[in-house]
Amino acid sequence: MRSRIPAALFVVALLLSPLMTAAQPAAVPSTTVAFKKGASSAAVQGKLQGPDAAARDYVVRAGAGQKMTVEMQTKSTSAYFNVLAPGSEEALYRGEVAGEPRWSGALPANGDYRVRVFLNRAAARQGKSAAYTLKIAVVN
Numbered sequence: 075m076r077s078r079i080p081a082a083l084f085v086v087a088l089l090l091s092p093l094m095t096a097a098q099p100a101a102v103p104s105t106t107v108a109f110k111k112g113a114s115s116a117a118v119q120g121k122l123q124g125p126d127a128a129a130r131d132y133v134v135r136a137g138a139g140q141k142m143t144v145e146m147q148t149k150s151t152s153a154y155f156n157v158l159a160p161g162s163e164e165a166l167y168r169g170e171v172a173g174e175p176r177w178s179g180a181l182p183a184n185g186d187y188r189v190r191v192f193l194n195r196a197a198a199r200q201g202k203s204a205a206y207t208l209k210i211a212v213v214n
Contacts (some may be wrong), residue, residue, distance in 0.1 A: 079087050086097075094213045095119065100139075101182075101210075102129045102130065102131050102190060102191055103127075103129075103130055103131070104130070104131035104132070104133050104188070105118065105130065105131070105132055105133070106132075106133045106191075106192070107132050107133065107134045107210055111152070113144075114211055114212060114213050115210060115211035115212075116209075116211075117207055117208065117210075117212055118132060118201070118207070118208050118210075119206070119207050119208075120191065120202060120205070120206055120208070121203060121204065121205045121206070122153060122191065122192065122193050122204045122206070123201070123203040124197055124198030124199065124200065124201050124202050124203070125198045125199055126192050126200060128192060128193040128197075128198035129192035129193070130190070130191050130192075131158075131189065131191075132187040132188070132191070132208060132210065133187070133188055134185075134186070134187050134189065134210055134212060135185070135186050135187075135189075136181050136185075136187055136212045137181065137184045138181060138182060138183050138184050138210050139180060139181065139214075140180070140181050140213065140214055141176050141178065141179065141180055141181070141212070141213050141214075142177075142178070142179060142187065142210070142211065142212050143176070143177070143209075143210070143211045143212075143213075144157060144167075144177050144178075144189050144208065144209070144210050145175060145176045145208070145209045145213075146169070146175045146176075146206055146207070146208050146209075147175065147206060147207045147208075147209075148175070148193065148204050148205065148206040148207075149196075149205070150193075150202075150203075150204030150205075151205075152168075152193050152194050152196070152197035152202055152204060152208055153174040153182060153191065153192070153193055153197075153204035154168075154169035154170040154191075154192060155169045155177075155189055155190060155191045155192070155208065156168050156169055156170075156189070156190045156192070157177060157179075157187060157188070157189055157190075158187065158188040158189075158190060159181075159182060159183060159185075159187060160183055160184070160185025160186050160187060161185065166179060166182075167179065170189060170194060171203070175177040176191075181212075183188065189208065189210060191206060191208060
């Protein structure tokens with residue numbers, strides 16, 4: 075009886091492994107934002123289209139203690155942005171919660187920060203789209 079239980083658990087694990095793999099979120103496409111020589115800010119334009127292109131990351135290299143300002147202009151009421159610290163999925167700023175199209179804050183670490191522009195889940199599922207302009211500034 076004891077030998078059947080581990081074998082049964084092994085079979086269940088094998089059967090569930092494709093489901094667990096399929097549940098992994100798709101990678102968010104990213105674009106590196108480089109400031110022109112002598113500039114401390116840049117603007118990028120884009121368009122989100124649910125459900126397949128409902129998010130995009132803009133990667134900005136910055137240092138601890140610097141101040142980042144992000145502003146998003148869009149006509150959509152379903153588009154937001156988050157600011158994610160280097161190596162983290164934890165947001166420094168969550169636009170959908172804050173409800174503001176502008177954020178400014180001191181950066182806690184050196185590295186690549188991600189500004190994730192996204193459609194809220196309902197809009198993405200409905201296939202809605204949103205054009206936007208994102209302004210990102212980093213100063214000492």
